[in-house]
Amino acid sequence: MTAATTGRTDEEPEEAPDERLARRSPARRLLNRPELGAVMGAVAVFVFFAFVADSFLQASSLATVLYASSTIGIMAVPVALLMIGGEFDLSTGVMVTSSALVSSMFSYQMTANVWVGVGVSLLVTLAIGLFNGVMLTRTGLPSFIITLGTFLMLTGLNLGLTNLVSGTVSTKSISDMEGFPSARKLFASHLTLFGVDFQVTILWWLLLMAVATWILLRTRAGNWIFAVGGGSHAARAVGVPVARTKIGLYLGVALAAWISGQHLLFNYDVVQSGEGVGNELIYIAAAVIGGCLLTGGYGSAVGAAVGALIFGMTSKGIVYAAWNPDWFKFFLGAMLLLATLLNAWIRKRAEAG
Amino acid sequence: MAALVELTEVSKHYGNIRALDGVSLRVNAGEITCVLGDNGAGKSTLIKIIAGLHQHDGGDFEIEGEPTRLTSPRAALERGVATVYQDLAVVPLMPVWRNFFLGSEPVTGRGPFARLDVAAMRRTTRDALLRMGIDLRDVDQPIGTLSGGERQCVAIARAIHFGAKVLVLDEPTAALGVKQSGVVLKYVAAARDQGIGVVLITHNPHHAYLVADRFILLKRGTMAGRYEKSEIDLDELTRQMAGGSELEELSHELERGEEPSGS
Numbered sequence: 284m285t286a287a288t289t290g291r292t293d294e295e296p297e298e299a300p301d302e303r304l305a306r307r308s309p310a311r312r313l314l315n316r317p318e319l320g321a322v323m324g325a326v327a328v329f330v331f332f333a334f335v336a337d338s339f340l341q342a343s344s345l346a347t348v349l350y351a352s353s354t355i356g357i358m359a360v361p362v363a364l365l366m367i368g369g370e371f372d373l374s375t376g377v378m379v380t381s382s383a384l385v386s387s388m389f390s391y392q393m394t395a396n397v398w399v400g401v402g403v404s405l406l407v408t409l410a411i412g413l414f415n416g417v418m419l420t421r422t423g424l425p426s427f428i429i430t431l432g433t434f435l436m437l438t439g440l441n442l443g444l445t446n447l448v449s450g451t452v453s454t455k456s457i458s459d460m461e462g463f464p465s466a467r468k469l470f471a472s473h474l475t476l477f478g479v480d481f482q483v484t485i486l487w488w489l490l491l492m493a494v495a496t497w498i499l500l501r502t503r504a505g506n507w508i509f510a511v512g513g514g515s516h517a518a519r520a521v522g523v524p525v526a527r528t529k530i531g532l533y534l535g536v537a538l539a540a541w542i543s544g545q546h547l548l549f550n551y552d553v554v555q556s557g558e559g560v561g562n563e564l565i566y567i568a569a570a571v572i573g574g575c576l577l578t579g580g581y582g583s584a585v586g587a588a589v590g591a592l593i594f595g596m597t598s599k600g601i602v603y604a605a606w607n608p609d610w611f612k613f614f615l616g617a618m619l620l621l622a623t624l625l626n627a628w629i630r631k632r633a634e635a636g
Numbered sequence: 637m638a639a640l641v642e643l644t645e646v647s648k649h650y651g652n653i654r655a656l657d658g659v660s661l662r663v664n665a666g667e668i669t670c671v672l673g674d675n676g677a678g679k680s681t682l683i684k685i686i687a688g689l690h691q692h693d694g695g696d697f698e699i700e701g702e703p704t705r706l707t708s709p710r711a712a713l714e715r716g717v718a719t720v721y722q723d724l725a726v727v728p729l730m731p732v733w734r735n736f737f738l739g740s741e742p743v744t745g746r747g748p749f750a751r752l753d754v755a756a757m758r759r760t761t762r763d764a765l766l767r768m769g770i771d772l773r774d775v776d777q778p779i780g781t782l783s784g785g786e787r788q789c790v791a792i793a794r795a796i797h798f799g800a801k802v803l804v805l806d807e808p809t810a811a812l813g814v815k816q817s818g819v820v821l822k823y824v825a826a827a828r829d830q831g832i833g834v835v836l837i838t839h840n841p842h843h844a845y846l847v848a849d850r851f852i853l854l855k856r857g858t859m860a861g862r863y864e865k866s867e868i869d870l871d872e873l874t875r876q877m878a879g880g881s882e883l884e885e886l887s888h889e890l891e892r893g894e895e896p897s898g899s
Binding site for chain 1: 687689708709710713719721726727728729730734737738739740741743750751752754
């Protein structure tokens with residue numbers, strides 16, 4: 284405890300509690316935010332590439348950076364919520380691909396309208412999320428194991444089923460089908476703002492971040508998410524529906540995987556069945572850089588979105604700096620370590636006062 | 637008048653293991669019933685039944701005269717039975733006010749715009765704690781930064797605020813120092829004075845004797861004794877609790893020139 288806060292209790296008992304509350308400086312309040320480390324990191328990365336890469340500050344480059352960030356951020360945000368709830372999902376990367384594959388293949392084989400495929404894909408993706416959540420809450424096994432199983436099964440299914448249905452490793456083009464233009468508008472359109480071309484996924488990213496923050500900080504469900512991650516026994520003892528909360532979090536991840544998958548499909552028209560492996564770790568890394576504790580109970584959606592921004596800036600910044608993109612992963616690894624150390628240091632400072 | 641909670645000859649088995657057998661207990665409004673027993677005596681099984689975490693498989697369990705079988709902690713809460721656990725009463729990383737309302741959060745607005753009534757939650761938390769005589773600097777600090785005694789008190793204040801008629805306290809003083817224990821016992825007595833029926837589980841006869849009106853002694857899952865406060869004094873209670881003759885034997889074994897330190 285700080286000297287500034289402790290000393291007051293006995294001296295001025297008649298003082299209103301609000302008075303003492305106001306004494307907490309804005310700087311300290313800021314220090315207690317979980318996303319602070321990520322924001323500082325993002326500023327550092329931005330400044331770094333602004334100096335190193337000449338074209339980095341051009342509007343079109345920034346739009347590209349935001350696009351790259353948004354494709355990661357759409358997933359990183361719900362993954363962060365899940366991690367605050369104390370669980371992992373290793374199947375997210377391939378789940379995105381599964382979602383795109385189901386949508387594409389169902390539309391191609393069964394109907395003439397892509398929207399039917401989009402709907403079926405939503406149901407299938409949510410079912411995968413439900414499977415993860417129910418398996419976890421019913422068996423009590425670690426989510427690491429359960430979603431590792433889902434990850435491997437989905438990887439196999441993606442390749443096997445696509446080969447069985449299409450005879451190749453990718454799906455057939457669906458761009459001439461009914462509903463394709465309108466679906467593309469929703470999931471993969473471009474918006475022109477001040478003469479610069481922005482991808483619509485940026486809006487999805489910001490929307491998900493806003494909704495997730497609202498849920499986390501201002502709803503009962505948010506309180507329960509923090510509680511099941513920070514102490515599930517205590518949460519259960521005071522009547523929090525622990526199983527339902529965790530299943531809901533897996534459904535949220537699945538919903539984002541569906542959005543991400545539909546973007547993949549309608550942006551590129553065909554889907555490669557082997558894609559997505561490894562992305563799950565990028566989402567987790569973005570959430571961790573954003574201040575999520577691996578043990579649960581702490582973190583923020585804004586932080587995860589900023590974590591995704593760091594990834595986007597790095598991956599594109601390296602290109603604009605005309606470096607060999609082979610170095611990208613090395614940079615990310617170093618950044619993850621730095622960010623985690625920074626977060627740990629800030630948290631310790633904040634707690635020590 | 638029917639008791640708030642009454643257990644008659646209650647038993648519980650886990651597979652072929654007898655955890656509890658023929659235990660009876662009565663909780664009246666404004667009284668403290670103390671359950672004493674050594675480790676493994678069945679104290680936790682007893683609270684788990686009252687708290688709704690487990691169901692009894694023999695005997696009767698009545699709440700306000702009505703036979704009951706609680707299926708969840710929430711069902712127990714709805715019947716006015718609140719349990720405060722020794723180590724899992726709160727979520728350490730969450731602010732005090734979020735912990736205070738956890739599981740019973742008030743919302744304002746409707747439909748998709750239903751949101752936590754944050755201002756009211758903060759204010760109510762501060763007021764409810766003040767009424768118990770707990771003056772917190774900041775309800776926004778993580779509850780993990782409070783001392784063990786303060787955390788227990790917050791949990792007790794929370795249970796009372798949410799209209800508990802029966803308060804079940806699991807070893808509230810177990811991990812606390814002398815001074816902190818005293819503070820917690822003071823709040824337990826304050827709860828009793830507000831007309832709440834209290835079940836205090838402990839293995840410390842000194843703490844039990846300070847506040848309790850009635851004592852239930854458990855040993856290896858069965859009732860080893862049942863006393864009104866007028867029927868027994870502290871020394872006898874301590875002796876009974878430690879297993880009577882076993883303790884005397886032990887003190888002979890330990891006695892060597894100097895008196896063994898009394899802890």
